[in-house]
Amino acid sequence: MSATSDIAYFHRRVVEERQRARAACEEAIRRLHLDLAARYAERAAEAEQRELRYSTQ
Secondary structure (H helix, E strand, O other): OEEEEEEEHHHHHHHHHHHHHHHHOOOHHHHHHHHHHHHHHHHHHHHHHHHHHHHOO
């Protein structure tokens, strides 16, 4: 996967997990999806930093 496709994937997963959190009937499941969304957001930020580093070299 390229950094650009990684970024798109992780951003898409953030959106999906937030949607799942909103649809969850139980608080524990909602928190789980929000935690996953936060982790995907971190991965997206890391991929964006990686892409920035390599594009400026």
